[in-house]
Amino acid sequence: MRVGVVGAGFSGTAVAVHLLAGLPAGSRVDLFERDARCGRGLAYGTSCPSHWLNVPAGGLALDPQQPEGFVLWLQQRFPGFAGGDFVPRMLLGQYLADELAAAEAAGRSRGVSLQRHRCEVLDLERDDEGYRVCGPGAPATTLDRLVLATGHLPPRPPVWPGADWQQPGFVADPGAAGWLDTVEREAELLVLGSGLSAVDVVLALQDRGHRGAITLLSRRGQWPQAHRDLADRPDPGASPAPLPDWSGLNRVRPMMRTLRQAAAEAAARGCDWRDVMARLRPEIPAAWQRLGERERRQFLRHVQPWWDSHRHRVAPGIAARLAALRASGLLHSAAGRLRQTEHRADGRIELLWDARGGGPARMTVDRVINCTGTSTDLRGGGSPLLARLHAKGWLQADPLGLGLQIDADLSVPGQAGLFYIGPMLKARDWEAIAIPELRVHALRLAGALAGAVPAVTPTRSSPAACC
Ligand SMILES: Cc1cc2nc3c(=O)[nH]c(=O)nc-3n(C[C@H](O)[C@H](O)[C@H](O)COP(=O)(O)OP(=O)(O)OC[C@H]3O[C@@H](n4cnc5c(N)ncnc54)[C@H](O)[C@@H]3O)c2cc1C
Structure with missing residues (x-):
């Protein structure tokens, strides 16, 4: 089996690591990355020491089955760090690169190889044999399965009458x-x-x-x-924060009302709204999928600024x-x-x-x-590959510009053997752009590709770290 992965940020790296561990002997993983380094992507390629992870290190291992992985890696290099610490993002990038190198060595020893290609993939071709990637320096290789892990699109600059972002200043x-x-x-x-x-x-x-x-x-x-200091976080033995009952709700207003009620109840019980948000997080994809387009627009218009400032701390x-x-x-x-x-x-x-x-x-x-943030809207450009696949009718864009229409097993609808993982899953799940969700998707996708688990599995993530 030959599997191609386009993009080696968190998502592509995590998929490649699991494939190297799970594919049968004789298989090969081809990893295509336009940048010089694998494992960094947009978030973890920063060299600024003040760019910290926005969750404690304990919640950020690559493999959800080994949740201590990143903390153990940190402690081998910086003995003072603990799972509750916030650390610079560049350290996570180094950890991901090390995980890939370790998986590459382990895969080689059991007959599964990794080929890294430094090239920007600009288009895909498909015939009865499989997929081929096109772009300067791309190898003439046929792939049985292909995973798009191309990540974030550059920000779409706001517009106003006469706006010209090319001007000096x-x-x-x-x-x-x-x-x-x-x-x-x-x-x-x-x-x-x-x-x-x-x-x-x-x-x-x-x-x-x-x-x-x-x-x-x-x-x-x-x-x-802000997140709370370690000392202010709830005792793990304490009773959990209330979970807003969103079962069956398909409108934004009652969802927000129950969320506010749960936050007030949490405060009365000595925990706070952060604990409520953490408990709610695994429920969000199902709730988002119940909202029709009109309700989603309502959310984006009226709730999103509040949501983002409370969720992305x-x-x-x-x-x-x-x-x-x-x-x-x-x-x-x-x-x-x-x-x-x-x-x-x-x-x-x-x-x-x-x-x-x-x-x-x-x-x-x-x-x-x-600084309006990265985009998931194909209409704004930023990815020649996705634009090309969209123009060919291979990819369907979300009508609200939140990403791509992707099936439950992460396959691209109508394109056998083509898969997507990354922030464009926001269209389907809303809560889809951070490591706790992406690492679960990566494990399941690689498992399905290796034939270890059924292709269609639920998309619920494990509860997020309470912080
Ligand atoms: C600034 C920032 C900080 C974040 N901090 C946190 C955090 O603290 N905790 C957390 O849980 N989540 C965080 N996230 C969210 C999350 O971790 C990212 O969304 C995640 O890194 C997504 O990874 P990705 O691989 O899907 O995308 P990306 O990181 O965008 O990586 C995509 C990769 O694909 C490559 N690529 C793209 N197109 C092509 C092509 N055509 N050919 C070849 N290569 C290509 C790119 O060069 C890039 O390396 C953060 C996100 C951002 C943007």
């Missing part, structure tokens, strides 16, 4: 190389978005000694909530740094929408924006940086 993709080094230390900055991407940018700027004011502008002006140490920056007057948040921008003769950028609940307001800055 505008940064459309903060993940692009080099722009940080061109920002003057005293520059006043407008960051669009106030989620984890914005936090990454603020911390990277602070590490470089930035002294200019930074304003985060977002729909509601909400900061990401920052480590306590990062929250403390942000609080100190705010107290110093260098970091502000504003709620509203950008309406117009204009370059002044002195090179600065004049902004007209509508404050939420207020009138038009003005601001003058040196740079505008788009």
Whole structure:
């Protein structure tokens, strides 16, 4: 059996590791990655030491069957670390690369090989023999099965009348190389978005000694909530937080009402809303699948800013740094929408924006940086491969731009032998972009490909770490 995996971020690496352990002798895994390093992907390829994981290390092993894996790896190198610690993201990238190397060696010893190809896959071809990948430097190899693990799309910059992200002073993709080094230390900055991407940018700027004011502008002006310190987390023996009863609910409003009630009950019992969110997490894919398109739109419009700030939290140490920056007057948040921008003769950028609940307001800055987060919307471009497969009718995009339409066994509908794993599962599950879910998908997909478990398995993840 020959299995191809396109993309070696967390998802592709996890699938490859399990395939190397599970495929029969004589099989081969071909891993295609456009970047030089495997195991990093967008999230774990950062070299900024202030970019921390947003959950404790104990919840982040590659293999859900060996949940201590990452902590053991850390402790071999940094004996002081424990499962409740938050650590820099780059360490997880190194751990994933090491896991792949170990799986490669173990696979070789039992007759399963890994071929790494550094190339960007731009298209796929298929005939009776199987799939072939196309792109500069791609090998002429026929694959029996192919897994797309191409990950995140670059952010879609917001639009307003006259918006032009190519102009000097505008940064459309903060993940692009080099722009940080061109920002003057005293520059006043407008960051669009106030989620984890914005936090990454603020911390990277602070590490470089930035002294200019930074304003985060977002729909509601909400900061990401913080995780609790280890000392404040509930005793594992304590009674669990209440679980909102979403069984049978197919509308957003009653779901949110029961969630608020459960949070209030949790507070009365000495735990808090974080415990409720953690218990709810495995239920979310099924609940999301019960919502029709209209209800999903309601959620995106009215609930998502609140949801994201409570669900995607920052480590306590990062929250403390942000609080100190705010107290110093260098970091502000504003709620509203950008309406117009204009370059002044002195090179600065004049902004007209509508404050939420207020009138038009003005601001003058040196740079505008788009931190609205990665995209799952194929219409925004960013992946020549996915765009090509979509144009050929092989991939179906979600009507709300949340990703791809993918079957329960992660197969691409109508394309025998083609599978997808990664953040584009958000369209199907909503809760699909983080390691606790992706690692379960990776294990099941690799198991199905190796013939070890039935192809169709439930998509529920294990309960998320309570933190
Ligand atoms: C900044 C950030 C921080 C996060 N922090 C956490 C966290 O703390 N905890 C947590 O649980 N989750 C976190 N997540 C979420 C989660 O871990 C990521 O969503 C996960 O890494 C997704 O991995 P992926 O492999 O699917 O995608 P990606 O990481 O995007 O990797 C995709 C890979 O495919 C390659 N690729 C793409 N197209 C091609 C092509 N055509 N040919 C060849 N190669 C290609 C890319 O170069 C890349 O290496 C974070 C996400 C982000 C973006």
